[in-house]
């Protein structure tokens with residue numbers, strides 16, 4: 001394999017300069033694995049470029065040597081896309097970090113791809129704006145990773161996925177060519193908008209080195225409530241009615257089904273927020289603005305739903321502490337991997353009209369898997385996106401395959417998607433055909449072949465591995 005050759009290391013080292021190329025025991029463990037839960041595996045070589053030009057030189061060299069490359073951002077990905085395989089060269093964007101510009105007239109922010117999302121959010125806030133991208137991994141994930149996975153998260157219903165927030169990109173192609181369109185304008189129909197192709201391509205088509213984001217006005221007068229519903233149908237009725245009653249104000253609608261709340265509020269866990277155990281708890285937030293009466297309108301609107309019987313109960317945050325407590329129910333999930341038995345995790349979309357059916361099917365079919373099988377379900381339901389974990393104390397690979405068959409079977413029956421926001425990576429690659437037709441996959445292959453004919457960029461992610469694609 002060319003990647004273990006001293007020639008490659010020497011050429012990379014000579015081209016990039018001292019301290020940016022590592023191999024063997026010098027490669028830190030943080031570059032051995034992403035957050036997908038696959039066993040750690042060291043890359044053969046680690047390169048940490050500081051500039052676009054260095055990324056370009058590195059790719060040109062790897063391409064010439066036919067050396068497979070894995071692109072690494074903050075390593076928080078849940079599909080295994082940044083996880084090294086075989087003897088890959090890892091190109092980490094960690095040293096390409098920083099906000100380059102905030103244009104307060106255009107309302108845009110330009111950042112290097114390795115900048116942590118939290119830093120982007122803080123810089124936008126400091127300049128009086130708001131970043132439309134937010135997710136639980138904000139402290140570690142990078143803006144380049146968010147763009148490459150077309151990340152979703154907590155406020156998609158108002159600001160869209162990463163794609164809707166990106167105005168411009170700089171990308172390095174597999175052969176080292178640099179494509180730059182640091183566009184700041186909402187309108188630019190000068191030919192194909194190639195930038196869109198790279199958003200959500202999971203590092204298989206090019207390396208994102210710079211990102212221009214469109215910023216939003218800061219949401220003001222944010223009101224938070226934790227709401228108890230007797231049924232998913234009631235929650236969706238409230239979601240639709242909120243669109244009408246508080247147009248454009250809703251920013252968060254995060255649902256947690258009763259199995260999720262049972263774990264969160266189980267032995268040693270958090271206090272139950274409601275005396276009864278509702279079918280569904282929803283954390284909702286609305287930006288009510290600075291004008292007087294915003295908070296009252298929010299409360300009155302929810303009060304109306306209570307009177308109508310659409311809501312079983314509701315708690316409204318009176319302080320930042322209350323708001324943080326409400327969020328901790330939603331963020332408790334990050335502890336689940338530690339406290340629950342092993343299992344399989346799914347990030348699926350189901351049309352809203354069939355989501356209640358999907359949860360009912362999960363209940364029946366999980367019970368049929370065995371006496372100890374259990375599941376939890378929660379998610380960004382306003383975007384049709386639920387996260388499902390199916391677990392069993394005796395979990396093993398064969399059981400994992402049965403869990404996949406069950407969940408993806410439901411997805412297929414109800415016309416959903418196997419990946420709502422985390423991407424395909426390596427974990428979901430064998431299932432791509434369940435959500436994309438053969439002609440669609442063939443077009444993906446042709447795009448990959450055109451942009452990366454040597455198949456050096458993230459091979460085996462999204463599309464099957466192979467010498468040629």
Ligand SMILES: Cc1cc2nc3c(=O)[nH]c(=O)nc-3n(C[C@H](O)[C@H](O)[C@H](O)COP(=O)(O)OP(=O)(O)OC[C@H]3O[C@@H](n4cnc5c(N)ncnc54)[C@H](O)[C@@H]3O)c2cc1C
Pocket residue numbers: 034035070071072073074075076077078080081082093113114134135136137140141142143144145146147148149150151152153154202203204206207208209334421422425458461
């Ligand atoms: C606690 C937690 C909460 C999460 N919540 C959400 C959520 O709500 N919504 C959501 O969508 N995701 C979520 N994720 C998943 C993950 O955070 C996102 O996929 C995120 O966008 C990945 O960013 P990253 O910088 O960590 O990328 P990495 O994990 O390093 O890489 C992810 C993929 O992008 C590629 N890549 C990374 N950087 C670049 C680049 N500069 N150019 C080209 N390709 C690149 C990698 O090769 C890989 O295929 C969560 C993860 C965790 C651990």
